[in-house]
Amino acid sequence: MECVFGMVGKEFAVVVADSSAVHSILVHKSNEDKIMLLDSHKLMGASGEPGDRAQFTEYVQKNVALYHFRNGIPLTTAASANFTRGELATALRKNPYSVNIVLAGYDKGSGPSLYFIDYIATLHKVDKAAFGYGSYFSLAMMDRHYRKDMSVEEAIELVDKCIIEIRSRLVVAPPNFVIKIVDKDGAREYAWRESVKDAPSVA
Amino acid sequence: MSIFEYNGSALVAMVGKNCFAIASDRRLGVQLQTVATDFQRIFKIHDKLFVGLAGLATDAQTLYQRLVFRHKLYQLREERDMKPETFASLVSAILYEKRFGPYFCQPVIAGLGDEDKPFICTMDSIGAKELAKDFVVAGTASESLYGACESMFKPDMEPEELFETISQALLSSVDRDCLSGWGGHVYVV
Numbered sequence: 001m002e003c004v005f006g007m008v009g010k011e012f013a014v015v016v017a018d019s020s021a022v023h024s025i026l027v028h029k030s031n032e033d034k035i036m037l038l039d040s041h042k043l044m045g046a047s048g049e050p051g052d053r054a055q056f057t058e059y060v061q062k063n064v065a066l067y068h069f070r071n072g073i074p075l076t077t078a079a080s081a082n083f084t085r086g087e088l089a090t091a092l093r094k095n096p097y098s099v100n101i102v103l104a105g106y107d108k109g110s111g112p113s114l115y116f117i118d119y120i121a122t123l124h125k126v127d128k129a130a131f132g133y134g135s136y137f138s139l140a141m142m143d144r145h146y147r148k149d150m151s152v153e154e155a156i157e158l159v160d161k162c163i164i165e166i167r168s169r170l171v172v173a174p175p176n177f178v179i180k181i182v183d184k185d186g187a188r189e190y191a192w193r194e195s196v197k198d199a200p201s202v203a
Numbered sequence: 204m205s206i207f208e209y210n211g212s213a214l215v216a217m218v219g220k221n222c223f224a225i226a227s228d229r230r231l232g233v234q235l236q237t238v239a240t241d242f243q244r245i246f247k248i249h250d251k252l253f254v255g256l257a258g259l260a261t262d263a264q265t266l267y268q269r270l271v272f273r274h275k276l277y278q279l280r281e282e283r284d285m286k287p288e289t290f291a292s293l294v295s296a297i298l299y300e301k302r303f304g305p306y307f308c309q310p311v312i313a314g315l316g317d318e319d320k321p322f323i324c325t326m327d328s329i330g331a332k333e334l335a336k337d338f339v340v341a342g343t344a345s346e347s348l349y350g351a352c353e354s355m356f357k358p359d360m361e362p363e364e365l366f367e368t369i370s371q372a373l374l375s376s377v378d379r380d381c382l383s384g385w386g387g388h389v390y391v392v
Contacts, residue, residue: 089265093304116238122210122260124231124239135236 001172002047003134004034005162006102006114007142008127010149012183013104013112014190015045016159018134018174030196035180038064039074042105043180043187044084047131048119049098056097060084077105081115081123088121096120100131106182137169138162152181156190163193204234206307207328211382212244212257213344215352215373216313216323218337219365223321223392225253225313226373228344230385231260240385248274249284252314253390254294257342258328259307266306269297287314287322291332298330305329309341315392344383347376366391 002022006015017034020027035045036057044060046053063083068074075083081103091097101117116122116129128146130138141162150158159179167173175196180189213228231242245255246267254270256263273293277285285293291312298306305328313323325339326332333339337356340348351372360368370389377384 085264089261092261118233118261120259120261121264122231123264124242124260126239129238139236 001133001170001174002034003130003132003138003166003170003174003177004045004047004100004102005130005135005138005142006045006104006128007146007150007155007158008104008112008114009155010151011106011111012152012155012181013043013106013114014152014155014159014179014181015043015102015104016163016177016179017045017047019176019178019192020174021050030174030176031192031194031198033178035178036061037180037187038080038103038105039068040186041074041107041182042077042080042103043182045102045104045180047100052097052099056087056099057101060087076107076110077103077113077115078107078125080105081117081125084117085121085123088117088119092121102129102131104182106184106187108184112183133170133172134162134166137165141165160193167195207258207309208343208382209234210258210260211380212260212342213348213373213377213380213383214244214255214257214309214311214341215348215369215376216255216311216325216339217352217356217360217365217369217372218321218323218358220359220361221315221319221321222362222365223313223315223323224362224365224369224389225255225311225323226369226387226389227255227257228342228373228377228383228385228387230383232382235381237385243388245388245390246271248290248314251319251392252285252287252290252312253392254290255311255313255341257309257311262306262308266297266308266310270294273297287312287316287324290314291322291324291326295326295330295332298326298328302329311339311341313392342383344376344380347379348372351376362391
């Protein structure tokens with residue numbers, strides 16, 4: 001079951017997602033990147049129906065880029081969150097997307113922010129968010145250990161605590177996770193947490 | 204679980220002496236899991252008109268955006284704010300438009316009409332208005348709220364006493380409902 005979670009720290013936000021692509025009982029690949037970079041300072045971690053996930057996040061990414069081209073300035077995190085919610089809400093009663101989204105971003109004026117966007121287009125600005133079966137464990141760990149304005153090291157320590165909890169307590173725990181971070185210097189991949197590596201290919 | 208109980212909510216509005224109070228809980232949940240404890244359910248339409256939206260959070264957000272849009276258009280055309288009675292009819296019409304594919308929301312409307320006469324009303328998800336002279340309730344905790352309000356309400360309360368009454372009624376009711384709670388937002392006008 002797909003796990004996505006995120007939290008806000010001091011002048012940064014972090015989003016973590018598992019990286020297994022699963023079809024029924026088969027794991028297609030275990031290094032799938034489910035956190036998309038919307039632009040230089042935004043991250044969108046998504047979980048849900050694989051086709052919807054890839055297609056919808058790409059759709060949002062391209063529309064964010066289009067706004068930038070047309071207007072010369074990038075969208076704020078709040079604006080892109082509201083755009084995403086609008087698209088999900090419009091599609092909800094016609095052809096719903098089954099994607100849960102954690103959207104993190106850094107804006108020059110307002111600093112880091114994190115948005116929880118449900119698959120039925122419920123939008124809420126939060127300090128910590130999680131989706132999937134893993135949320136039962138990661139939200140509990142974050143409720144216990146999260147403080148406002150944590151440093152990167154402290155936040156990653158908490159992320160690792162959550163990952164350990166998911167790995168040890170979830171029956172179909174995903175083996176590998178990707179951690180991405182966004183701060184004033186931009187959005188980038190921070191680390192992978194792999195317990196199952198692909199076999200090295202024969203040259 | 205019913206679609207109205209998916210996110211959990213509790214809303215109450217009360218009439219006082221030339222004033223009204225509207226209160227809501229702060230929990231946003233996804234069935235049994237609490238996602239946030241600072242969710243906003245009551246929105247200001249203008250200085251003397253507030254609307255609270257109980258039920259499914261996504262529809263509450265969509266409906267709020269539509270209502271603000273319609274009110275702003277009204278303000279541009281009529282060059283004045285909408286009266287609460289008119290706004291209630293607007294909400295009712297918008298909800299009934301979706302009669303066979305409704306918004307899963309129960310609005311609670313509270314405002315001051317002509318000569319600051321307080322007005323409150325609630326409606327079901329397809330726009331059946333329920334006007335009341337004392338209090339209206341909505342949400343998953345509505346049954347508890349009916350009981351609490353009936354016993355605590357007195358007519359013609361001053362704003363301070365009204366605030367105390369509505370807060371106590373809200374808090375005691377949501378304490379008996381697992382889907383709502385985590386504090387309250389109270390607006391007294």
